[in-house]
Amino acid sequence: MKRLAILGATGSIGMQALEVAAAQAELEVVALAAGSNVAGLVAAARATGAEYLALTDPAAAAQAAAELGRPVQSGPGALAALVTESGADLVLNAVVGAAGLEASLTTLNAGLDLALANKESLVAGGELVLAAARRGGGLILPVDSEHSALQQCLGDVPREQVASLVITASGGPFRGRTRAELANITVEQALAHPTWTMGAKITIDSATLMNKGLEVIEAHMLFDLPYSAIEVVVHPQSIVHGMARLRDGALIAHLGHPDMRVPISYALTYPRREAVPARPLEWTEAFSLDFEPPDLETFGCLRLAIEAGEAGGTAPAVLNAANESAVAAFLTGGTGFLEIEALVAHALDAVAPVALDSFETVVDADLAARAAVASRLSEARA
Numbered sequence: 001m002k003r004l005a006i007l008g009a010t011g012s013i014g015m016q017a018l019e020v021a022a023a024q025a026e027l028e029v030v031a032l033a034a035g036s037n038v039a040g041l042v043a044a045a046r047a048t049g050a051e052y053l054a055l056t057d058p059a060a061a062a063q064a065a066a067e068l069g070r071p072v073q074s075g076p077g078a079l080a081a082l083v084t085e086s087g088a089d090l091v092l093n094a095v096v097g098a099a100g101l102e103a104s105l106t107t108l109n110a111g112l113d114l115a116l117a118n119k120e121s122l123v124a125g126g127e128l129v130l131a132a133a134r135r136g137g138g139l140i141l142p143v144d145s146e147h148s149a150l151q152q153c154l155g156d157v158p159r160e161q162v163a164s165l166v167i168t169a170s171g172g173p174f175r176g177r178t179r180a181e182l183a184n185i186t187v188e189q190a191l192a193h194p195t196w197t198m199g200a201k202i203t204i205d206s207a208t209l210m211n212k213g214l215e216v217i218e219a220h221m222l223f224d225l226p227y228s229a230i231e232v233v234v235h236p237q238s239i240v241h242g243m244a245r246l247r248d249g250a251l252i253a254h255l256g257h258p259d260m261r262v263p264i265s266y267a268l269t270y271p272r273r274e275a276v277p278a279r280p281l282e283w284t285e286a287f288s289l290d291f292e293p294p295d296l297e298t299f300g301c302l303r304l305a306i307e308a309g310e311a312g313g314t315a316p317a318v319l320n321a322a323n324e325s326a327v328a329a330f331l332t333g334g335t336g337f338l339e340i341e342a343l344v345a346h347a348l349d350a351v352a353p354v355a356l357d358s359f360e361t362v363v364d365a366d367l368a369a370r371a372a373v374a375s376r377l378s379e380a381r382a
């Protein structure tokens with residue numbers, strides 16, 4: 001029996017994880033946390049009987065506590081407190097954004113295994129997360145489909161036999177468009193992802209290709225390979241999730257219809273593999289797999305992310321926080337689609353990177369990047 005805590009339980013990944021956990025007698029959900037979604041938390045609490053609950057938003061926590069007739073923790077430190085108090089063995093971090101970093105660090109510092117969907121943890125504070133895993137001895141089990149695939153392709157191949165890792169990208173809804181064609185993109189158009197149904201922030205990141213950029217940094221951190229050994233290829237069908245290119249030229253690929261329950265289940269039931277009711281790939285009908293190089297001129301966010309990764313230190317934290325602010329502004333009508341890239345570039349120019357030596361350093365870089373985006377947005381409105 002594994003005692004599982006789900007952070008971000010009311011989101012796209014969190015709800016699919018609840019479905020996976022409900023089907024596995026081996027997994028007991030003991031703790032649930034989210035941001036402010038009262039109805040979602042109450043429903044998940046009733047469905048699982050989880051004992052430890054938290055909502056970071058205090059008013060939402062009070063309302064959920066009243067509906068359930070039992071305590072719901074709240075406040076900024078609530079997630080980290082839940083991780084340690086609940087006696088969980090395994091924590092799924094499916095919070096969106098750098099808000100998930102503290103809980104990742106708490107989990108690993110406590111020596112617990114971390115099923116990590118919150119890629120922003122590794123982007124903003126990668127070196128701290130890896131150091132916490134080394135100190136505590138817990139495993140980092142990636143939930144991001146590409147990284148789950150890469151971990152499986154790599155198996156126990158020694159690193160010196162790996163020539164590169166290949167991350168696939170669907171290309172998002174605007175694959176093949178020119179910059180001029182992206183100028184008047186609406187929120188609705190950007191939220192219409194061709195192959196995956198996900199939370200709003202990652203869906204916009206998929207449309208700008210920032211998501212792929214964050215994933216390049218995530219892969220660099222997880223698999224300890226230089227940026228020059230991480231390739232991105234656009235693959236519109238989202239059937240090949242990742243490939244390891246070995247030094248003899250062999251490419252080991254991981255395939256399947258896009259379904260996040262597969263990597264979620266792999267991380268939650270590791271090292272076992274349990275059945276998942278995902279649609280199998282069938283060979284009774286013909287289908288093709290297409291691949292093309294990414295367009296780094298049109299989708300400059302991917303290029304900015306790789307540059308920030310190579311710069312190191314707090315540059316990826318600045319990139320990530322600026323992107324979170326810019327995407328939030330785009331989603332609420334406060335800026336245009338192409339301005340997301342411009343705002344991130346501005347923040348990277350405005351906030352000089354420093355060495356990443358503490359959680360506070362990440363928080364400072366994160367806040368400075370958000371302030372740089374906010375002031376650029378208010379200048380634009382003036």
Ligand code: NAD
Binds near residue numbers: 008012037
């Ligand atoms: P989502 O928006 O659907 O859900 C986010 C969850 O986080 C919700 O439960 C929300 O209440 C909670 N949350 C938000 N802010 C919070 C805060 N400050 N404190 C605590 N909880 C907070 O997002 P999602 O699509 O499920 O994505 C979650 C994470 O998984 C992201 O990092 C994303 O990049 C990653 N991911 C998602 C997918 C996918 O298919 N959705 C695939 C790969 C990786």
Ligand code: MG
Binds near residue numbers: 144145146
């Ligand atoms: Mg992914």
